Amino acid sequence: MVFTGNGKGKTTAAIGQAVRAVGAGKRVFMIQFIKSEGFASGEDGVLRSLSPHLHFEKGGLGFVGILGDTLPLASHKRAAKQVLAKAKAAALSGDYDLVILDEINTALDLHLLTLDEVTGFLESVPKELDLVFTGRYAHSEILYRADLITQYEEVVHPFQSRVPARRGIEY
Numbered sequence: 001m002v003f004t005g006n007g008k009g010k011t012t013a014a015i016g017q018a019v020r021a022v023g024a025g026k027r028v029f030m031i032q033f034i035k036s037e038g039f040a041s042g043e044d045g046v047l048r049s050l051s052p053h054l055h056f057e058k059g060g061l062g063f064v065g066i067l068g069d070t071l072p073l074a075s076h077k078r079a080a081k082q083v084l085a086k087a088k089a090a091a092l093s094g095d096y097d098l099v100i101l102d103e104i105n106t107a108l109d110l111h112l113l114t115l116d117e118v119t120g121f122l123e124s125v126p127k128e129l130d131l132v133f134t135g136r137y138a139h140s141e142i143l144y145r146a147d148l149i150t151q152y153e154e155v156v157h158p159f160q161s162r163v164p165a166r167r168g169i170e171y
Contacts, residue, residue, distance in 0.1 A: 001131065004105055004138035007152030008170070014100045014132045015043055021130075022053045026097035029090040033083050033107040033135070034060040034076075042168045055090070059083035060103070064110050073112075080112035084121060091125040098130045105135030105142065115141060 001017070003010040011032075018028045030047065035058045047056040061079045063069045084104075091099045107113050122145060125131070133142060143149055158166075165171055 001133070001148045001150075002105070002138050002142060002146040003132065003134045003150050003152065004136060004143075005150075005152035005154075006136055007154040008157065009152055010134040010136075011043075011102050013150065014102055014134050015047065017132055018047070018054055018098065018100060019050075021098045022050055026053075027095060028054040028098045028100065029087070029096040030054065030056045030100040030102060031083055031087050031090070032058045032060060033080055033101065033103040033112070034062070034064060035103060036060050036062040038062060039171075041171045055096075057086075059086065060107075064112070076110070077112045080107045081117070083107075084113060084117060088121055088124060091121075091129055091131075096129070098132070099125075100132040101134070102132075103135040104133050105138040107135070108139055108142070109135070109137035115139060118142065119145075 003013050014030070018030055021028050035041070037058050039062055044056070047054060050056075059079060059082060061071055061076055064073070064076050087099060087101050090096055104113070104118065108115065108118055118139075119141060
């Protein structure tokens with residue numbers, strides 16, 4: 001499953017998929033690229049409360065190249081590679097029915113990961129494992145391999161009127 005596009009709701013949809021899976025007795029692993037433990041989101045606590053049915057973690061270092069990011073790109077790349085390695089270990093463990101890679105499309109678009117690394121991941125995991133990839137700018141190769149694609153389109157967003165992001169709504 002690929003949730004992509006410029007509209008709001010990609011991570012929220014992935015979380016909804018996770019909740020549905022947990023409700024059906026499935027085990028879920030969700031890991032976030034880009035997003036860091038240093039920046040709390042409204043969903044963090046509730047996702048962690050679903051343990052042991054849902055394993056949730058953030059592996060990114062925060063915004064890349066915007067909003068005051070001063071980290072070298074190499075640091076973001078290292079973190080993204082570590083997140084992908086954790087996702088692969090989870091996918092191969094047999095412990096999970098659904099693995100969610102939140103913001104992997106963005107990590108690929110920002111060149112934190114290579115297309116070969118991401119397609120290598122796809123080729124290495126069991127075919128029966130359900131995967132969710134989220135983030136803007138999904139690569140055409142990822143879209144080609146997907147069974148389900150949802151494209152999120154921004155029509156109107158408060159940011160266009162300079163309204164800052166609100167806790168519990170945008171994060």
